[in-house]
Amino acid sequence: MFIAGIDLGGTNIKFGIFSKEGELLKSWKASSKPLLDPKVIPDYIFDELKRYEQWAEIKALGIGVPGLVSVDGIVKESPNFPDWKDVPVKQMLSEKLGIPVIVENDANLFTIGEGSFGNAKHCKNYVGITIGTGVGGGIVIDGNIVHGCKGMAGEIGHIVIHPSGPLCSCGKKGCLEAYSSATAIKKIMFHQTGLELEAEDVAKLALKGDKVALKVFEKVGYHLGIGIATIVNLLDVEVVVIGGGVSKSWDLLQKHIQKGFVEHTFKVHLDTVKIEKSLLGDNAGIFGGFFIATTVFNNSEVS
Amino acid sequence: MFIAGIDLGGTNIKFGIFSKEGELLKSWKASSKPLLDPKVIPDYIFDELKRYEQWAEIKALGIGVPGLVSVDGIVKESPNFPDWKDVPVKQMLSEKLGIPVIVENDANLFTIGEGSFGNAKHCKNYVGITIGTGVGGGIVIDGNIVHGCKGMAGEIGHIVIHPSGPLCSCGKKGCLEAYSSATAIKKIMFHQTGLELEAEDVAKLALKGDKVALKVFEKVGYHLGIGIATIVNLLDVEVVVIGGGVSKSWDLLQKHIQKGFVEHTFKVHLDTVKIEKSLLGDNAGIFGGFFIATTVFNNSEVS
Numbered sequence: 061m062f063i064a065g066i067d068l069g070g071t072n073i074k075f076g077i078f079s080k081e082g083e084l085l086k087s088w089k090a091s092s093k094p095l096l097d098p099k100v101i102p103d104y105i106f107d108e109l110k111r112y113e114q115w116a117e118i119k120a121l122g123i124g125v126p127g128l129v130s131v132d133g134i135v136k137e138s139p140n141f142p143d144w145k146d147v148p149v150k151q152m153l154s155e156k157l158g159i160p161v162i163v164e165n166d167a168n169l170f171t172i173g174e175g176s177f178g179n180a181k182h183c184k185n186y187v188g189i190t191i192g193t194g195v196g197g198g199i200v201i202d203g204n205i206v207h208g209c210k211g212m213a214g215e216i217g218h219i220v221i222h223p224s225g226p227l228c229s230c231g232k233k234g235c236l237e238a239y240s241s242a243t244a245i246k247k248i249m250f251h252q253t254g255l256e257l258e259a260e261d262v263a264k265l266a267l268k269g270d271k272v273a274l275k276v277f278e279k280v281g282y283h284l285g286i287g288i289a290t291i292v293n294l295l296d297v298e299v300v301v302i303g304g305g306v307s308k309s310w311d312l313l314q315k316h317i318q319k320g321f322v323e324h325t326f327k328v329h330l331d332t333v334k335i336e337k338s339l340l341g342d343n344a345g346i347f348g349g350f351f352i353a354t355t356v357f358n359n360s361e362v363s
Numbered sequence: 364m365f366i367a368g369i370d371l372g373g374t375n376i377k378f379g380i381f382s383k384e385g386e387l388l389k390s391w392k393a394s395s396k397p398l399l400d401p402k403v404i405p406d407y408i409f410d411e412l413k414r415y416e417q418w419a420e421i422k423a424l425g426i427g428v429p430g431l432v433s434v435d436g437i438v439k440e441s442p443n444f445p446d447w448k449d450v451p452v453k454q455m456l457s458e459k460l461g462i463p464v465i466v467e468n469d470a471n472l473f474t475i476g477e478g479s480f481g482n483a484k485h486c487k488n489y490v491g492i493t494i495g496t497g498v499g500g501g502i503v504i505d506g507n508i509v510h511g512c513k514g515m516a517g518e519i520g521h522i523v524i525h526p527s528g529p530l531c532s533c534g535k536k537g538c539l540e541a542y543s544s545a546t547a548i549k550k551i552m553f554h555q556t557g558l559e560l561e562a563e564d565v566a567k568l569a570l571k572g573d574k575v576a577l578k579v580f581e582k583v584g585y586h587l588g589i590g591i592a593t594i595v596n597l598l599d600v601e602v603v604v605i606g607g608g609v610s611k612s613w614d615l616l617q618k619h620i621q622k623g624f625v626e627h628t629f630k631v632h633l634d635t636v637k638i639e640k641s642l643l644g645d646n647a648g649i650f651g652g653f654f655i656a657t658t659v660f661n662n663s664e665v666s
Contacts, residue, residue, distance in 0.1 A: 185512050199597070201504050208599020209488050210635065218596040220589050220627045222525055232627050286523050290593060293521040294502070296511020324523045324535050332513065 065349025066123040070140035076346030077112045098147045102156035121161045122353030124169030124345045133163035160356040171198025173348030174301040178339035185297045190304035195237040219287045239283035248276045263309040281313035285320020303338030310337045368652025369426040373443035379649030380415045401450045405459035424464045425656030427472030427648045436466035463659040474501025476651030477604040481642035488600045493607035498540040522590045542586035551579045566612040584616035588623020606641030613640045
């Protein structure tokens with residue numbers, strides 16, 4: 061038997077096929093654009109899974125979706141897929157595939173992946189942060205992901221860093237996302253230089269020693285460190301794992317993250333809290349998918 | 364049989380005797396000063412409990428202590444009781460009294476009290492905030508109080524409101540406690556007027572229409588609302604209950620709390636999240652003590 065983990069993003073959808081022991085046997089990507097129309101979800105995903113020769117032996121599926129996911133696997137809304145409104149993804153896929161399916165928010169799936177196989181392994185209290193265009197996150201308390209009342213917990217990008225700070229994509233001022241995201245990197249760089257560069261290009265400049273670009277990453281890292289201090293002060297977690305595209309600039313960010321953290325957390329946390337880059341990188345989501353799928357598979361076997 | 368709830372504060376220690384159904388039968392206060400010496404804890408508390416005629420029928424005790432409490436009921440340290448270092452309060456009291464005892468941080472006990480009998484009744488995800496000299500708090504996720512890795516979760520007073528804000532008692536800058544506590548009220552008033560007034564006196568002036576005093580409460584409430592927005596964005600709780608001495612100035616604070624909250628949280632939370640004043644007031648701690656004591660009593664009966 062095999063277990064599938066799927067990580068749906070705004071551009072790509074990533075598939076992973078795992079042995080039941082959690083060995084990643086095969087992974088591949090496809091475009092997620094066709095999924096803008098929610099009706100195609102079951103067929104599109106079924107056809108992709110069939111690319112694995114022994115697809116008929118896939119016995120459970122865990123999938124991460126960007127957006128608001130209810131506990132019963134309905135995607136209420138998704139910023140990347142505007143036509144998805146109350147889409148019963150779990151039901152659609154389990155009917156089509158005939159196996160147990162579990163649907164989770166993508167940042168939660170990243171967090172679960174890092175907790176089961178990555179840099180938060182064996183942790184009971186930890187946080188995952190994904191930094192790309194926006195900032196997402198997942199919070200694990202006593203071994204369980206926190207969903208909150210409406211499934212909206214983990215909006216780490218909307219920790220308030222400065223009450224009258226820069227405008228955030230959410231319409232509010234001074235959110236972490238307005239300081240520490242790819243969008244913020246672009247904006248700060250533009251503000252400083254007038255150049256319209258992608259975050260990756262700002263990183264390249266910084267790595268070449270460009271002072272303005274280095275300063276941009278200093279600002280991004282420092283404010284991220286402050287946000288992490290607020291999380292640690294509130295939740296007393298032991299590990300914070302950072303993933304997403306911007307985390308690839310770890311060497312540019314790390315010491316500034318640490319500075320913001322040290323300046324705003326309790327001394328006692330400094331010896332015990334680890335702030336780490338994602339170990340699994342782009343695979344964290346599919347590993348998280350494997351982990352939650354295994355849980356529902358085992359439950360379905362018991363019941 | 365009866366259950367005792369005790370709430371230890373820096374000035375007073377409050378006792379409550381409850382029926383097993385949770386009816387408060389008797390409550391009283393004593394000075395907590397003698398407890399500066401931790402050796403006297405068992406005798407002092409036993410002697411106080413004996414003031415209840417049927418003390419021999421008290422079958423379990425829940426007690427809240429300001430400071431860092433381990434899961435096994437050891438008080439690691441307490442800002443109010445500097446000589447308490449690794450004091451095994453649970454063991455001391457259960458040996459002396461011969462009944463199950465459970466020890467909890469005082470802000471957590473307040474939060475549990477409001478969740479069991481107060482303004483967060485029937486909530487599974489909520490937060491309690493106590494605002495006095497400092498700002499404490501308790502976080503409940505899926506029905507359980509969050510302790511964190513080292514028992515330090517819930518330090519709501521140390522959410523960062525402004526990275527370079529006023530100095531906090533913890534030595535860091537811009538914590539919520541530096542904006543929204545009795546200490547902050549005194550400091551802001553002094554800064555504005557040169558007058559050395561207690562927070563209660565600033566409240567009295569504000570109630571009389573003093574413009575400077577009103578402005579102080581505006582600032583305190585607004586920043587508290589921002590801190591609450593960060594909590595709600597992160598944890599998607601449904602209720603935030605506010606207690607402690609400063610909450611007595613609710614009428615001066617409420618609309619400003621709401622303003623800070625509205626400006627910094629998602630629209631979807633505005634319809635669902637309630638920010639309330641404590642229902643139980645000074646009794647929240649002893650009700651929380653009753654609740655946790657009942658839990659350990661029931662567990663001890665089963666085992």
